[in-house]
Amino acid sequence: MENGKDIADFAVNYGVSHGASYIEARVVDSRDESYATRNGVILSGGITYLCGIAIRVLANGGMGFCSTANLTKNTIEAVIEEAIKLAKASKRKTPITFSDEKVVQAKWKTPVKIKFEDISIEEKQKFMFDIDKILNKEFRFKLPTRTFLLDLYSDEKYIVTSEGSKVESENSIISTISFNTAKGKAGGEQRMLNLGGTSGWEWIEENNVVEKILDDNKCLVKAARNAIETNLNEVDVVISGEVAGIMAHENVGHPSEADRILGREGAQAGESFYLDLIQKGNLGDIKIGREEVTIIDDPTRPGNSGFYLYDDECVKARPRYLIKKGMLNELLLNREYASRYNTKSNAAARAISYKREPIIRMANTYFAPGDFTFEELFEDIKTGIYMKSFTEWNIDDRRFQSKYVGLEVYLIENGEITDTMIRRPILELTTFGILGNVDAVSKDFNSPHGYCGKGEPMQGVPVWLGGPHVRLRNINLGGKNK
Amino acid sequence: MSENEDFLKVAIEIAQKENIDEVIAQRIKGKTYQIRFSNSLIDNSKIWSNDILELFLAKGKRTTQIDIEAPNPTKIRNTIIKASKFLLKLPESFLYNGMESNLHTYKKLDQIFDPKIMSFSEKAPELVNTAIQTSLESGAKKVAGVLYFGYSKTELMTNYGNEGSYDGSYYRFTIRSFVDAESSGQGIVCSRNLSGVEKKFSQAGIKAGEIAKMAVGGTQGHPGKYDVIMSPTVAANVLGQVFDGLNPIKIMIGMSPLKNKHIGKQIASEDFTVVDNALLDNGLGSRPFDVEGTPTGKTPIFTNGILEGLLHNTSTSKMEQVENTGNSIFFDFGIGSKFLAPGPSNIVISGGNYTLEEIIAECKKPTIYLTSNWYTRFTNMMDGLFSTIPRDGMFLIENGEIKKPVRKLRLSDNLLRICSNISAIGKDVQQIYWWEVVTPTFSPTIKVNDCTITAATQ
Numbered sequence: 001m002e003n004g005k006d007i008a009d010f011a012v013n014y015g016v017s018h019g020a021s022y023i024e025a026r027v028v029d030s031r032d033e034s035y036a037t038r039n040g041v042i043l044s045g046g047i048t049y050l051c052g053i054a055i056r057v058l059a060n061g062g063m064g065f066c067s068t069a070n071l072t073k074n075t076i077e078a079v080i081e082e083a084i085k086l087a088k089a090s091k092r093k094t095p096i097t098f099s100d101e102k103v104v105q106a107k108w109k110t111p112v113k114i115k116f117e118d119i120s121i122e123e124k125q126k127f128m129f130d131i132d133k134i135l136n137k138e139f140r141f142k143l144p145t146r147t148f149l150l151d152l153y154s155d156e157k158y159i160v161t162s163e164g165s166k167v168e169s170e171n172s173i174i175s176t177i178s179f180n181t182a183k184g185k186a187g188g189e190q191r192m193l194n195l196g197g198t199s200g201w202e203w204i205e206e207n208n209v210v211e212k213i214l215d216d217n218k219c220l221v222k223a224a225r226n227a228i229e230t231n232l233n234e235v236d237v238v239i240s241g242e243v244a245g246i247m248a249h250e251n252v253g254h255p256s257e258a259d260r261i262l263g264r265e266g267a268q269a270g271e272s273f274y275l276d277l278i279q280k281g282n283l284g285d286i287k288i289g290r291e292e293v294t295i296i297d298d299p300t301r302p303g304n305s306g307f308y309l310y311d312d313e314c315v316k317a318r319p320r321y322l323i324k325k326g327m328l329n330e331l332l333l334n335r336e337y338a339s340r341y342n343t344k345s346n347a348a349a350r351a352i353s354y355k356r357e358p359i360i361r362m363a364n365t366y367f368a369p370g371d372f373t374f375e376e377l378f379e380d381i382k383t384g385i386y387m388k389s390f391t392e393w394n395i396d397d398r399r400f401q402s403k404y405v406g407l408e409v410y411l412i413e414n415g416e417i418t419d420t421m422i423r424r425p426i427l428e429l430t431t432f433g434i435l436g437n438v439d440a441v442s443k444d445f446n447s448p449h450g451y452c453g454k455g456e457p458m459q460g461v462p463v464w465l466g467g468p469h470v471r472l473r474n475i476n477l478g479g480k481n482k
Numbered sequence: 483m484s485e486n487e488d489f490l491k492v493a494i495e496i497a498q499k500e501n502i503d504e505v506i507a508q509r510i511k512g513k514t515y516q517i518r519f520s521n522s523l524i525d526n527s528k529i530w531s532n533d534i535l536e537l538f539l540a541k542g543k544r545t546t547q548i549d550i551e552a553p554n555p556t557k558i559r560n561t562i563i564k565a566s567k568f569l570l571k572l573p574e575s576f577l578y579n580g581m582e583s584n585l586h587t588y589k590k591l592d593q594i595f596d597p598k599i600m601s602f603s604e605k606a607p608e609l610v611n612t613a614i615q616t617s618l619e620s621g622a623k624k625v626a627g628v629l630y631f632g633y634s635k636t637e638l639m640t641n642y643g644n645e646g647s648y649d650g651s652y653y654r655f656t657i658r659s660f661v662d663a664e665s666s667g668q669g670i671v672c673s674r675n676l677s678g679v680e681k682k683f684s685q686a687g688i689k690a691g692e693i694a695k696m697a698v699g700g701t702q703g704h705p706g707k708y709d710v711i712m713s714p715t716v717a718a719n720v721l722g723q724v725f726d727g728l729n730p731i732k733i734m735i736g737m738s739p740l741k742n743k744h745i746g747k748q749i750a751s752e753d754f755t756v757v758d759n760a761l762l763d764n765g766l767g768s769r770p771f772d773v774e775g776t777p778t779g780k781t782p783i784f785t786n787g788i789l790e791g792l793l794h795n796t797s798t799s800k801m802e803q804v805e806n807t808g809n810s811i812f813f814d815f816g817i818g819s820k821f822l823a824p825g826p827s828n829i830v831i832s833g834g835n836y837t838l839e840e841i842i843a844e845c846k847k848p849t850i851y852l853t854s855n856w857y858t859r860f861t862n863m864m865d866g867l868f869s870t871i872p873r874d875g876m877f878l879i880e881n882g883e884i885k886k887p888v889r890k891l892r893l894s895d896n897l898l899r900i901c902s903n904i905s906a907i908g909k910d911v912q913q914i915y916w917w918e919v920v921t922p923t924f925s926p927t928i929k930v931n932d933c934t935i936t937a938a939t940q
Contacts, residue, residue, distance in 0.1 A: 034818035038577075038735050045572045046546045046819030049561070062524060068531040069551035075531065082529050082603075089607040090517075090524035121571040145736040151818050177817070181736040181864060190736060190862050263520045266626030267658040267668070268917050270856075270873070275663060355530060394857035394892075396871045398663070401890050401938045403869060405861050424861060426936075428892070433940040451817070456518065456628055456917055460816065476939035479705055479894065 001029050004051060005158045007071045011055050015080050016162050019088075022058040022098060023080075023162045026312060027051070027071075028354040030155035033116060035125065037148045040132035042125070052354040055080055061095025062087035065357045099338035099345050101315050103163055108309035109170035111302055112200035116152040116172070119201045124150065131210055135180070135217055142221045145181040150174075152201075165314035173305065173462055174203045175449060178213055184224030186423065190391065191220045191407060196449030196462060198307040219389065219408040227409070227423035236384035237427065237472045238377050238412065241446025243387050243404060244367045245465035249452065251431040252295045253362040253465075255399035256322045256330070257348075257454075258337035260360075268456045270397020273431070277328060286328040289435025292370060295323040297332065299347065299363035304464040305449045306363030311347040313358055320346050322365075326435070334360045352459040359455050367467030370441025377440055377471045384412035385422055385477075403428045403478065428478025442469040489535060490639035493558050497539055498641065500566035504581055505641040506538035508773055509553070512634030515603055520626035522614050524607060532634065536812060538773070538822060539565055540581065543574035547812055547820040577731065579800040581640070581810075581822065582774035588646045589770050589777070593763035596675035599633045599651035606631060613657060613683035620691030622659030628917075629655045629683075636769070644775030650674070652766050655683055656916045658874070659690035664889060665700065666874045667693020668854045670715060672915045672922070674764050693853050696887060697875035703888030703937065709849040709905070710893065710933040711841055711879070716852045718914035718923035720870060721831070723858060724897050725756070725921065728783060730798040731813070731823045739866030739897045740789065742802075750787040750901035755832040757782050758793060758809065765828035766915050766922035772810040778827060781807040787902075793824040830924040834907025838927050841906045842879055849879040850891065850935060856918050866897030869936070894936045903931045 004027035015023030029051040036043040052069035057080065064087030066079040128148055135146055154172040159165070175196030181188045193216050197203050204210075239247070254260065255272040263271055277286050298319035299308045309317050313335050321329045333341065334349035337360065349358035378386070388408040395402040404427045411420040427434075447466040453459070493507040516528040535553040539546050539562070546569045550561050606629060614625045631653035639645050654672035669686030673679075712720060727738025760778030762768050769778055774796055782790040794802065795810030813823035836844075842851070850872075858870040870893050878885045908927030915922045 036815060036818055036821075041577070042573050042575045043577060043731075044545075044547070044575075044814075044819040044821035045568070046548055047564070047568060048549050048819070050549070050551055052551060063526040065526055065528040066531070067529075070531065070533065071552075079529060079531055083527070086515075086517075086527035086529065086603065086607065090527055091607065091611065092523050094523065096525070121568060125571075125573065145734075147735045147815075149815060149818050175817070177815070179735070179737075188736075188862060188864055190860075190864065263624065263626060264518075264525055266520045266624075266660065267628055267656055271663060357526060357528065392859045392861040392867070392869060394859045394869060394871055396890070397856060397873050401871070401892070403892060403894075403936075428936055428938050429940060430938045433938060437940075456516075458917075478939050479934065479936040 001027070001156045001158065004029060004053065004071060007053060007076060008158055008160050010073060011053065011076050011080060012160050012162050014077055015055065015057050015084065018081060019084050020057040020059050020162065024056050024159060026054040026157065026159045026354060028155050028157050030153065033152040035128055035150045037128050037132060039146050040129055040136065054351065054354045055083060056357060057083050057087055058096060059084045059087040061092045062090035063096050067355045096336055097339045098335035099343065101335060101345055103165050104310065104314055104316065105166045106310055107168045110172045110198040110307060112172045114201040116154060116201055127204060131213055134210065134214055138214065139217065139221050141183065142225070143180055143182050143217060147179040149177040159312060159314055161314055167310045167314045169310065171198060172200055173198050174201065175462065176209065180217060180220060182221045182224035189220055189224040189407060191216065194449045196305050197303050198305060199303055223408050223421055227421035229423050232385065232425065232477055234474055234476050236381045237475045238384065238386045239470050239472065240388045241466045241468055242448050243390050244467040244470040245448055246390065246393060246404065247434055248295050248367050248467060249362060249365045249463065249465040250395045251399060251402055251434055252322055253297055253365040256332045257360045258331045258333050258341065261331065262337060262340055265454065269454045273398040273400040283328055283330065287326055288323060288328045289326045290438050291326040292438050292441050293323055293326050293435050294321065294368035295365065296321055296368055297362050297365045301364050304364040304447060305462040306464050308363065311349040312351045313345065313349040315345045315347040317347040332360050332362065334358065350461055352461050356457065356459050359459070361454065361461050362452060362463050364464040366465065367441060367470055369443050369445055369468040372440045372442045374442050374444055374469055377442055377469055378412055378417060379415045381412045381415055385425055386410045386412055386417050400431050402431065426478035427475065434472065437472040437475060438470055439473050440471040444468050489553055489558065490637060492555055493535065493537060493562065494639060494641055496559050496562045497566065500562060502539045502541055502566055504540035506581065506773055508536045508636065508638045510534050510634050510636050512632060514630065514632035515606065517606060517610050517629045519610060519614060522618060522625045524610060527607065537562065539569055540578065541569055543578045544569050544572045545575055545578050545821060546572065577797060579797040581796050582644065582776040583642045585643050586775060586777050589761065591648055591761065591768055591770050594674045594768050595649035596651045598676045599631060602631055602676060609680055609683055612680065613687040616684040617657060617659045617687030617691040620688045621661060621695040622691040623661050625657060625659045627655065627657035629653065638771060638775060640775045642775070646771045646775065648770055653679065654915050655686060657687050657690045659687065659694045661694045661698050665694050665697040667691065667697060668715065668874045670914060670916050672766060672913055674766065693875040696877070700887030700889040703878065703891040705935055705937040707932055708935050709845060709847050709929060709931050711849060711851040711927060711929045713853045713927055714910060714912045714925040715914050716855045717928040718919045718925040719855055719858060720900065722919055722921060722923055723868065724901060725826055725829045728793045728826065729824050730792050730794065730802060736864045739864065744789045745791055747789060748787045749789050749898060750784050751904035752787045753834055753907050754784050754787045754901065754904050756784040757830050758826050758828065759830050760827035762828050764913065766913065767827040769827060772808045773812055774810040774822065776806055776808040776810060778808040793826060795822055795824045797822060798824055826921045828922045828924065831926060833909045833911040833926045836906050836908050838908055838910060841908060841927060841929050842884065843882040845879045845882050851877040851879055851884065852893070868897060869894040890937055892936045894934050900930050905929050905931045
């Protein structure tokens with residue numbers, strides 16, 4: 001990394017002296033170790049080491065980006081010159097500007113007790129094979145297809161800007177994906193369970209990962225074997241932290257991204273229905289849900305998958321209150337879009353590798369806990385469903401029309417969760433249909449891991465999307481795909 | 483001997499000294515450019531200087547795959563020595579049944595490289611701005627999109643003596659035009675060569691603008707059963723989910739609606755004929771050899787609705803005791819390490835006899851015409867239960883005419899049912915490759931009967 005830091009400093013000086021009004025250089029030195037198994041037999045395993053530099057420039061009001069793994073001065077000079085030339089050739093009528101931010105010199109790192117490279121390859125494989133043995137022993141033919149992925153990523157990063165900011169960081173992310181198929185009377189059910197966090201190898205034990213995977217598969221098998229079709233129409237719905245988390249992410253986090261609102265993702269991930277709201281009112285005055293709804297995106301939570309303390313534009317991270325008591329409160333901003341709104345960045349700029357530009361991303365997005373106990377949520381429900389997990393989901397590109405298909409779902413009758421499992425109920429709701437029908441939020445909390453896709457080329461960043469249990473009243477279940 | 487060949491030989495020699503049985507060394511070197519634009523202005527221009535050495539190492543049935551960026555002899559040596567030690571600690575993979583060991587020569591694919599690409603960065607920003615202007619003049623109020631272009635040299639060497647190389651160039655251009663926030667249209671054009679590129683960009687911009695104008699005033703559509711006309715863009719995405727499942731490994735792990743029992747059976751409508759063709763002059767996925775060094779070719783997938791077979795590499799062809807189709811790629815699950823598995827090159831759906839206008843005119847039942855879509859996800863991949871979200875212009879057709887633009891609907895259906903309910907195929911075969919279609923797919927307009935359309939309940 002020392003050589004990389006020198007090269008990054010060189011790049012910034014070179015860019016400034018060759019016509020860039022702003023330049024930032026980001027060197028990332030990463031190690032990615034991963035394995036995949038199918039039914040306890042290895043599919044793949046490998047360790048890839050990558051080190052390269054990303055350079056972003058502003059010149060004549062245009063933006064240019066280049067990256068290379070060839071960290072020689074000649075190569076760096078050539079790519080910077082080309083990036084500046086292309087930035088100038090964009091001939092923008094309105095120049096791109098960045099918000100003024102405090103110049104910082106800082107270091108941060110993910111707390112790690114056991115580094116991935118300090119654990120033997122054999123132990124990592126034993127962890128994977130043991131999980132499969134446990135699942136196979138427990139379920140046999142009921143869970144005939146089991147795929148498991150383990151990914152151990154770590155990096156060192158150095159970012160330097162022509163304004164004088166310098167941030168060094170060390171990150172470590174562990175994640176698993178379990179994709180299994182359970183056999184049932186009415187066909188099969190499939191489940192992709194993502195678990196992960198910013199941590200070292202200790203994460204597995206500290207988070208009872210083996211138990212979590214076993215419990216999740218018990219639910220998958222139960223759903224495949226026991227869930228029944230129903231003709232439920234209007235019901236009250238209690239959703240788990242997992243389901244609340246994906247809604248917080250898709251229905252609130254994404255439309256809060258200022259680059260979408262102002263059209264930059266127009267041809268890719270799309271725009272945002274927030275544009276209509278913001279044109280008619282001011283942040284803080286726009287009601288978007290009931291007052292029980294507070295949704296936060298917070299990069300500063302240690303251990304969560306989207307943890308960081310400075311973003312990839314050297315801006316200090318802080319929690320972002322996207323919705324506060326039902327009112328649209330804050331957008332997700334990087335420096336370019338903070339400038340467009342004449343405000344400060346709230347440090348939402350992230351890039352997944354040295355080959356990608358930093359763009360506005362979520363980190364750890366969640367419904368804020370409320371005052372209810374878990375039991376109190378159900379007390380006055382006459383007929384309802386309790387949706388603990390989901391399978392299929394999607395949402396339109398303005399982030400308004402969403403769909404969540406339940407996997408582990410129980411019938412609620414007269415205030416009690418029954419043993420009756422409902423097969424694949426569908427919440428096909430607008431964002432208003434969700435946020436406008438929340439009337440209670442529990443005190444408990446769950447923290448699922450996931451990957452968020454956005455940008456072009458696609459950048460799948462690790463995020464965390466969770467929350468407490470949330471109750472929605474009088475929901476009409478949606479139509480099924482047959 | 484070129485520098486590339488040196489590196490490939492160096493890699494194989496080092497691996498063999500480390501007692502590795504089988505080695506693939508593939509180097510891809512070149513440049514990729516991207517110009518992103520939105521609000522009718524260029525947002526960012528990017529350049530990637532690519533130089534990657536992809537290595538596959540096997541000892542018996544133990545395998546690993548590693549990438550080396552900006553390779554040099556020291557990096558290659560150190561990486562292979564580390565990987566060799568790592569490899570010995572891996573268990574054997576029952577899926578690995580060897581790689582291509584016969585010696586081959588390869589076809590020359592001269593048409594997949596256009597030397598004009600080397601200087602295209604000089605005029606690309608201007609062409610983008612011209613296309614934006616054209617779309618605005620055709621009625622759009624704002625325009626977003628992306629242009630990618632680039633070139634690369636791919637060189638391959640294996641321990642069995644197979645050697646080959648090819649040069650490739652490409653561009654792909656997506657333009658999305660908006661009249662207002664909910665009235666939009668998209669145009670796509672992609673090619674290996676730059677002939678007529680300026681006109682093609684403008685035509686894509688005009689098409690996007692025209693769809694956007696037609697979408698103005700759209701209203702909430704009604705859920706129900708409809709016949710659906712899928713534009714080439716939509717057909718490439720939706721049916722692409724089936725083609726992705728041509729990989730026997732995906733079938734094995736439950737990520738495909740296809741099953742071995744479907745082979746030889748009619749599971750799609752009689753008009754549906756599809757091949758995987760790696761030798762097309764203009765195909766963005768064209769290549770003379772796969773990563774094992776097996777010569778590529780043209781593989782029938784569906785003939786008149788009958789599933790002819792799957793795509794294979796050496797390992798899966800031995801496993802299934804069928805012919806190797808030369809489709810070996812370095813495959814991954816989106817994250818994590820790669821391994822040898824089959825993957826498509828260019829998917830080609832045969833065109834039919836109809837123009838779009840004729841397909842529309844023959845619609846007797848209420849029909850929804852989808853011009854674009856995104857976010858296709860599954861309730862169950864093995865069963866093919868999915869939904870996808872239309873975006874850009876979507877239109878209700880009644881009595882053989884486009885009646886009105888509609889909005890806020892979702893296609894919620896089953897892939898195999900869609901295959902078997904294809905009722906008309908257009909002549910308008912177009913290469914599609916964009917954000918939502920990552921396998922180059924030559925696709926026509928396709929009409930499917932009796933699809934389930936859903937909408938938000940509140």
